[in-house]
Amino acid sequence: MSDELVEKVRAGNDHAFRILIETYKQTIFRTVYSVLRNQKDAEDVTQEVFIKIYTSLPQYNNQGFKTWITRIAINHAIDLKRKRERQKEESHEEYSSDPQLGLSDDVEALFFQNERRRHVLRKLNELPEGYRDVVYDYYIKEKTFKQIAEEQQIQVKSVEVKLYRARNWMRKHWKEEDFS
Structure with a gap:
């Protein structure tokens, strides 16, 4: 075949x-x-x-x-x-x-990263409220699990669980075409 x-x-x-x-x-x-x-x-x-x-x-x-x-x-x-x-x-x-140099010299990678962020921001409002902050902090603000846990005053494991559940929710409710 x-x-x-x-x-x-x-x-x-x-x-x-x-x-x-x-x-x-x-x-x-x-x-x-x-x-x-x-x-x-x-x-x-x-x-x-x-x-x-x-x-x-x-x-x-x-x-x-x-x-x-x-x-x-x-x-x-x-x-x-x-x-x-x-x-x-x-x-x-x-x-x-050299503190003058930025970490993102690759313009093409930066462009696609920004495009992905903008799209995720648009879709973010569809997420249940309990997942929205974790997804925003992790994917958009690029914070670590530890930083998120400290800010939300929860355990790191709770952040991991929330992010896992948010990903499952996204897989279930969003179609791949939504991100093409």
């Missing part, structure tokens, strides 16, 4: 590619999540992987599609993880050596 869909995609059939995405998105997400251990990053990288799969289809030679896309996903996730670790080290070094 996959090889037939691949041939249709190569022939320019966008619907066939949508079917491939639907068929393999959970597999790719689980694979990427196993490397990154962060749901938000895994969701973003899953989308990037499908773009990479689409652009790499001409190189695919019909030798196990699932294995091929899984390898692409793992490599992409590992690359991202390494890149972020390097950026943290470099940012820390730059910041400590």
Whole structure:
């Protein structure tokens, strides 16, 4: 089935590619999540992987599609993880050596980060009140669990539970298309 869909995609059939995405998105997400251990990053990288799969289809030679896309996903996730670790080290070094330099020199990353924040702010009002503050503090203000717990005078574990429940609420009530 996959090889037939691949041939249709190569022939320019966008619907066939949508079917491939639907068929393999959970597999790719689980694979990427196993490397990154962060749901938000895994969701973003899953989308990037499908773009990479689409652009790499001409190189695919019909030798196990699932294995091929899984390898692409793992490599992409590992690359991202390494890149972020390097950026943290470099940012820390730059910041400590020259206070004039900002931590966000990558304009493109900053743009997408700001776009995501604006969209989340719009959707934030839909959240139940008990979850809204935790989600806002964690994702928008980028506070740690400990900072949120201290400000709200609750335990760190309570912050984790609230954020977990908020994510479940969002998964249940928001559609993926809302964020496309």
